[in-house]
Amino acid sequence: MAESIPGFYAVIPAGGIGSRLWPLSRADAPKFLHDLTGSGRTLLRDTWDRLEPLAGEGRIAVVTGRAHRAAVERELPGIEDHNVILESEPRDSAAAIGLAAAILARREPDVIIGSFAADHVIRGTRLFDHAVRQAVAVAEEGYICTLGIPPTEASVGFGYIKKGGELIVDAAPEAAFVERFVEKPDLETAKQYFTDRSFLWNAGMFIARADVLLGEIAENEPELYAGLMDLAEVWDDREARGPVVDRVWPTIKKIAIDYAVAEPAAEKGRLAVVPGHFEWDDVGDFASLAKLNSHGRGNDLAILGENARILSDASSGIVVSQTRRVISLIGVKDIVVVDTEDALLVTTSEHAQRVKGVVDALKLTGRDDVL
Amino acid sequence: MAESIPGFYAVIPAGGIGSRLWPLSRADAPKFLHDLTGSGRTLLRDTWDRLEPLAGEGRIAVVTGRAHRAAVERELPGIEDHNVILESEPRDSAAAIGLAAAILARREPDVIIGSFAADHVIRGTRLFDHAVRQAVAVAEEGYICTLGIPPTEASVGFGYIKKGGELIVDAAPEAAFVERFVEKPDLETAKQYFTDRSFLWNAGMFIARADVLLGEIAENEPELYAGLMDLAEVWDDREARGPVVDRVWPTIKKIAIDYAVAEPAAEKGRLAVVPGHFEWDDVGDFASLAKLNSHGRGNDLAILGENARILSDASSGIVVSQTRRVISLIGVKDIVVVDTEDALLVTTSEHAQRVKGVVDALKLTGRDDVL
Numbered sequence: 172m173a174e175s176i177p178g179f180y181a182v183i184p185a186g187g188i189g190s191r192l193w194p195l196s197r198a199d200a201p202k203f204l205h206d207l208t209g210s211g212r213t214l215l216r217d218t219w220d221r222l223e224p225l226a227g228e229g230r231i232a233v234v235t236g237r238a239h240r241a242a243v244e245r246e247l248p249g250i251e252d253h254n255v256i257l258e259s260e261p262r263d264s265a266a267a268i269g270l271a272a273a274i275l276a277r278r279e280p281d282v283i284i285g286s287f288a289a290d291h292v293i294r295g296t297r298l299f300d301h302a303v304r305q306a307v308a309v310a311e312e313g314y315i316c317t318l319g320i321p322p323t324e325a326s327v328g329f330g331y332i333k334k335g336g337e338l339i340v341d342a343a344p345e346a347a348f349v350e351r352f353v354e355k356p357d358l359e360t361a362k363q364y365f366t367d368r369s370f371l372w373n374a375g376m377f378i379a380r381a382d383v384l385l386g387e388i389a390e391n392e393p394e395l396y397a398g399l400m401d402l403a404e405v406w407d408d409r410e411a412r413g414p415v416v417d418r419v420w421p422t423i424k425k426i427a428i429d430y431a432v433a434e435p436a437a438e439k440g441r442l443a444v445v446p447g448h449f450e451w452d453d454v455g456d457f458a459s460l461a462k463l464n465s466h467g468r469g470n471d472l473a474i475l476g477e478n479a480r481i482l483s484d485a486s487s488g489i490v491v492s493q494t495r496r497v498i499s500l501i502g503v504k505d506i507v508v509v510d511t512e513d514a515l516l517v518t519t520s521e522h523a524q525r526v527k528g529v530v531d532a533l534k535l536t537g538r539d540d541v542l
Numbered sequence: 543m544a545e546s547i548p549g550f551y552a553v554i555p556a557g558g559i560g561s562r563l564w565p566l567s568r569a570d571a572p573k574f575l576h577d578l579t580g581s582g583r584t585l586l587r588d589t590w591d592r593l594e595p596l597a598g599e600g601r602i603a604v605v606t607g608r609a610h611r612a613a614v615e616r617e618l619p620g621i622e623d624h625n626v627i628l629e630s631e632p633r634d635s636a637a638a639i640g641l642a643a644a645i646l647a648r649r650e651p652d653v654i655i656g657s658f659a660a661d662h663v664i665r666g667t668r669l670f671d672h673a674v675r676q677a678v679a680v681a682e683e684g685y686i687c688t689l690g691i692p693p694t695e696a697s698v699g700f701g702y703i704k705k706g707g708e709l710i711v712d713a714a715p716e717a718a719f720v721e722r723f724v725e726k727p728d729l730e731t732a733k734q735y736f737t738d739r740s741f742l743w744n745a746g747m748f749i750a751r752a753d754v755l756l757g758e759i760a761e762n763e764p765e766l767y768a769g770l771m772d773l774a775e776v777w778d779d780r781e782a783r784g785p786v787v788d789r790v791w792p793t794i795k796k797i798a799i800d801y802a803v804a805e806p807a808a809e810k811g812r813l814a815v816v817p818g819h820f821e822w823d824d825v826g827d828f829a830s831l832a833k834l835n836s837h838g839r840g841n842d843l844a845i846l847g848e849n850a851r852i853l854s855d856a857s858s859g860i861v862v863s864q865t866r867r868v869i870s871l872i873g874v875k876d877i878v879v880v881d882t883e884d885a886l887l888v889t890t891s892e893h894a895q896r897v898k899g900v901v902d903a904l905k906l907t908g909r910d911d912v913l
Contacts, residue, residue: 194870497565497904501899508888512867515869515870515886517874529853532853533853
């Protein structure tokens with residue numbers, strides 16, 4: 172097995188609930204705590220296992236909410252206390268990753284951090300390693316580096332990265348500048364991107380020297396930067412931390428790292444991309460979950476969960492079962508059935524994006540007990 | 543309110559489980575014990591309430607299985623012991639109705655019985671009364687009389703009755719001879735029947751003098767007749783009944799009353815029909831249940847059950863809920879969702895007839911616990 176990467180520290184923001192996967196994902200069982208591939212392991216655990224060989228033992232930090240502390244520690248029994256960075260309240264990705272960067276930079280000024288979502292599915296560990304090692308080499312040169320996934324179809328579900336000119340770094344033969352980021356496109360545009368080889372899927376992974384990342388936040392969001400510095404200064408001092416967190420946390424701006432760091436850095440020629448040739452999916456909704464579990468056999472019914480009492484007659488799509496009930500499907504195509512103890516969802520792949528609307532409706536009507 | 547009909551006795555065979563309505567209907571909760579219209583009353587109770595004004599107090603017998611005795615008595619607190627006719631084992635409709643006829647004829651030789659399924663839905667009590675009163679008048683003349691429903695669409699889900707010539711009975715101005723019975727037709731034939739006014743739906747209701755009905759059985763199924771006579775002879779003698787039942791019941795032939803009585807009687811010109819202008823449905827499957835509960839608004843989602851936690855986004859069809867779970871439907875059309883504690887069914891109106899196949903599959907694979 173290859174050696175871990177010197178000076179590299181992995182950060183796993185484990186925050187989002189994954190509302191588009193309701194009622195499977197919910198406040199007390201967010202997406203990253205589920206096994207969405209039938210591997211027997213949660214996405215968080217898979218992420219950890221993928222990163223540990225690269226970062227080395229004891230060099231992965233998880234940023235998560237207080238509510239998930241126990242679950243995270245249960246999933247990751249090897250994690251040290253000081254590597255569980257607890258958010259008082261969610262403040263979006265710039266704060267989560269920026270705080271980790273600030274804390275780690277104080278502990279280890281030259282550290283290179285890599286941020287990897289806790290709830291994505293990646294297959295192809297050697298290709299992943301290969302991409303991360305290149306990205307770290309790019310980061311050592313002072314760039315912020317992202318991993319971009321070469322599209323395998325004209326997806327409208329992901330944002331895109333437009334590659335610019337080559338970036339010459341010896342240990343990163345595939346590195347390029349990022350010309351710009353593009354939000355989720357319409358189908359026509361997605362088809363153009365797919366044939367044009369210079370567009371990559373934005374998988375939201377960032378690798379950079381912690382001080383470079385923080386410098387970018389300082390330039391673009393000085394107040395956020397100041398807040399993160401205040402927090403980091405006392406973070407490892409158990410006595411001092413509490414009052415500062417209470418005072419500063421509520422003032423921390425909610426902003427995605429894409430806007431606080433990636434897009435401005437790209438404009439200034441400071442953002443690089445390395446293509447990741449591994450299989451990647453953010454499993455954004457049940458359509459994507461169905462595809463992920465159907466192994467390309469669109470006529471089959473994918474089943475997630477250990478329920479063996481499922482009868483399918485001429486049906487396709489996905490059944491996610493968290494109960495022991497007998498589930499019988501007859502003549503329903505591209506169906507999505509999610510069967511949990513207190514909530515049932517029935518929809519189709521086509522309408523999977525609308526699940527979030529149901530969650531919003533449940534919130535509005537005071538039925539939070541099932542969220 | 544009109545007087546009850548002198549000499550008339552109603553018989554309610556309450557036998558079938560209604561497998562096409564699984565997992566709602568099942569062995570310990572057969573179709574007749576469900577409220578399928580949202581009325582707050584079971585179909586059995588509705589049937590009883592419809593018949594009591596016609597038959598008079600204490601003049602309705604229910605033929606049911608031992609397993610359902612308690613439930614039937616709970617539903618019909620007014621029923622007298624001697625009016626609960628218990629079958630040791632189901633032996634199809636000729637035995638059920640024939641046994642009731644034989645028992646009632648011994649108690650009251652001139653009795654006219656009317657047999658009405660426990661699990662059909664009828665709306666329009668005055669029209670029902672009107673039809674039954676005519677049918678009794680026809681029965682008094684020595685005919686076996688059925689009620690036929692003028693079709694309101696080209697249904698392929700029902701059998702048909704072909705009306706023959708007029709039958710002149712003073713108190714039954716609409717009576718006619720039955721020319722023949724027709725099994726469920728294909729769509730083309732159903733369309734012809736619908737335009738030809740002489741075809742009526744076979745609703746399986748029979749009104750006849752008990753001795754006439756028994757005479758017909760004697761002619762067509764002499765062994766069945768003999769068995770029924772043996773049973774009836776001792777039925778009201780608690781001490782003698784047991785051994786005779788044990789001996790005779792296993793020999794009783796399983797045959798539908800259509801074949802043992804109705805069709806042969808029609809051939810011999812002894813079967814009459816009176817049209818019933820009331821709304822009638824045998825609620826044979828979930829498609830029919832959906833239609834029954836949608837009140838003609840096909841774009842709506844019908845909901846059966848007291849669950850108020852159902853969210854529909856652009857969905858139509860029917861949800862039957864026996865749990866308190868939140869049920870969310872998104873973009874599913876003509877869907878059928880049946881949510882019970884231990885089993886879930888998802889299908890569409892189009893495939894509703896195939897539910898029975900699932901029940902058969904569950905039986906074959908030893909999962910009888912949910913049947």
